[in-house]
Amino acid sequence: MLAATGLTVHYGPREVLRGVDVSVEPGELLAVLGANGSGKSTMLRAVAGLVPATGSVTVDGTAPGPLDIALVFQRIHLVGRRSVLDNVCAGALGRLPLHRSLTPALFPRAVREEAMACLDRVGLADRAHDRAGALSGGQQQRASIARALCQRAPVVLADEPVSALDPAAAERVLALLGELAHAERLAVLAVLHQPELAREHADRVVGLRDGAVVLDGAPDQPVDFLYPHAQLENAS
Structure with a gap:
């Protein structure tokens, strides 16, 4: 590959x-x-x-x-004040039209459902609506992996x-x-x-x-x- x-x-x-x-x-x-x-x-x-x-x-x-190619770094680049779900949805930004990517509120329902499935895949579906900054370091890294999955790379x-x-x-x-x-x-x-x-x-x-x-x-x-x-x- x-x-x-x-x-x-x-x-x-x-x-x-x-x-x-x-x-x-x-x-x-x-x-x-x-x-x-x-x-x-x-x-x-x-x-x-x-x-x-x-x-x-x-x-x-x-x-x-x-x-x-999706990237996961040592320094976890999540937006702490946004929800975990919003952060994972950001993995799909590259395949959305510009007007849909200006704010998380505009993420299509299909993307949000896909992001939830990615969070479930990494064991964080129950934290989807929490602020990303409230997660532990290990949970934040798992959320960043879910974001990479949402990119479909x-x-x-x-x-x-x-x-x-x-x-x-x-x-x-x-x-x-x-x-x-x-x-x-x-x-x-x-x-x-x-x-x-x-x-x-x-x-x-x-x-x-x-x-x-x-x-x-x-x-x-x-x-x-x-x-x-x-x-x-x-x-x-």
Whole structure:
């Protein structure tokens, strides 16, 4: 579903991503691991088109359109004063006419019903009419995943989506991403800083070191060599 080939990124004279190839199949949760500064978040942003890069990115064999890739970030971008339902409906903005997107009150009934179904999918239907700011961190991240589902994108990119969560919430969010990848046939790429979560929930692991792919395979293979000792202690 998602294929990136030869991705190279420079920040000034420094090459931070060096010809990276990565692919994700429909129904697969791919975890990208690496130490701080290894290039893993830069890779995700290059795939999403958020940083200038050379190389190619395709979704289902063609250049990605504006609705093909949904993003979930470490920093949860919900509008706290709006309802959870309004925030999830915002995932559909790219396929609504302009006059319908000016205020949440104009979201069509069909979109609101779809957003409710997405909230039910992530276990938050009972919080639909609460203010988004009243949710816990883990609940907010699940709401952001529901918003990504409402976008109907076949590819979901998650940049360290659990690094700000407590261990129990992190487990729930990673389990949800894996479940959605399998059940909805989504291609999910998640940048993680916790090897143990990748071992438990990912279908495949890619490891980056110094801006290059040095590992690609089963989630239970050794990954300690990706991390300096101090970083591995923090990541585990």
